Amino acid sequence: MFERMILMIFSFLGILNGAFLSVIFRRKRFYFYMAGSWLISFLSAGYFLWYARGYDGLGLWSLYLGYLACGLMVAEIIALPCLFFLSFLSIPKRLLTAVRRLSLFALLFAAGIGVYGAVDGNTSGQVEHLDVYVENLPPAFEGYKAAQMTDTHIGPYFRYTDLPGEIDRARQEGAQVLFFTGDLIDDVRHMPEAADTLSAKYADFPDGIYYVWGNHEYYRGKDYIEEELLKTPVKILVNEHGAIERDGASLYVAGVDYPWSRGKAMEIEMDSMADEAFRGIPEGAPVVFLAHHSAFLDEGFRKGAAITLTGHTHGTQFGLFGRPIITPFTYTRGLYSDGRNVGYVSRGNASWFPFRFSCEREMVILTFHRK
Structure with missing residues (x-):
């Protein structure tokens, strides 16, 4: 179903872009433009889907073809509004030559951004250091360091062989505990290897590894993922x-499941999950609140959590000057505060689609201080 939808969406985008190009270049045989653009879009989406299924055992060439395919898919999206606007500008004949040049530039620009973002988005990242100031933090936790990982989406672009190195980064930064806020894996064929890595690395963190469910665990087979995780010492908080x-x-660590309701029902569901997770924690005690969905930041503020850590949004993976342009989320990326406590939405350690622009992958390192 998902694969068919992807092919349909990008086929439609290709046909639309071809239609706009035929208007700009005044071609009577418009169907050649539409067919050509459709073919590029269809083949790009098709390779993206094929590679996700069969990347194991393929050479490096297949990965770079994957970057190209993803880049061209992004280019189709970027080109659409540009060509739509330029098709109207092309109506006056005096503007036609300039508009045609702009159209070619727009296509090259879109392809360049797409391919660059696909390669860079999957090969670069940064460590984000956060100082967290907490009321009632016991003196023993002054300077205490923790790491957050999220949204690795183990699969064709972040492989199970990449997981040990990413976890090692957290330990090298001095983290004494690792918080994992969901969406560990998409290619569950490698769940045993991922579980083995978590077991092997668990001892590197004196206070262990805490884990909460994301939405992709449900998509990919939560029962099987849970079965493998239960073989490890990882502490799953539901x-x-x-x-x-x-x-x-x-220092208390509360964790919630992923909410599936929508609208007002989602607020009620999240309230119930948060209440259950916090039940029994002494009033005023310092709490780190773990969730996958960034909407839980409001619950963390309501409950007075010292910090709420979430992922899910990937920071939208696209933006300008480090900020998202369009987002469906109230909390999208970075640090938020209600004036007393804070919440953080990670851009993620990886993603299932490698393209990123002005939104690097990140490892989050927290240092706790007494307020």
Whole structure:
């Protein structure tokens, strides 16, 4: 179903872009433009889907073809509004030559942005350091370091062999605990290897690894993923909490499941999940709240969590000057505050679609301080 939808969407985009080009270049045989543009779009989407299924055992050439395919898919999206606008500008004959040149430039620009973003988005990233100031933080936790990982989407662009190195980055930064906020894997054929890595790396973190469910676990087979994770020492939090102990003092870690309701029902569902996760935590105790969906930041503010850590949005993977342009999310990327407590939406350690522009992948390192 998903694959058919992707092919249909990009086939339609290709036909539309071809139609606009035929208007701009005044070609009576417009169907050649439409067919050519459709073919590029269809083949790009087709390769993207094929590669996701069969990347195992293929050479490096297949990965770079994957980048090209993803880049051309993005180019189709970028080109659409440009060509739509230029098709109207082409109506006056005096503007026709200039508009045709602009159209060619727009196509080259879109393709360049697409391919660059696909390669760079999957090969570069940064470590984001956050200082978290917490009321009632026990002295034993002053300077305590934690790491957040999220949205690795293990598969063709972030492989299970990449997971050990990414976790090692967290430990090298001095993190004593790892918080994983969902969407670990898409290609569940490699779930045993991913689970083995988590088991092997667990001992690197004195206070272990905490995990909450994302939406992709449900898409890819949550029962099987859970079965493999239960073979590891990873602490899965499903509307419950745990505690990190230091010198008789506690830093609580609460975690919630992924909400599937919509509208007002989603608010009620999230309220219920948060209430259950926080039940039993002493009033005023410092809490790290883990969730996949960024809408849980409001729940973290309501509950007085010292910091709420989420992912899910990937920061939209596209923006300008480090900010998203269009977003369907209230909380999209970076740090937010209600004036007292904070929440953070990670851009993710990877993604299932490699394109990124002005939205690098990130490893989040938190350092806790007494307020």
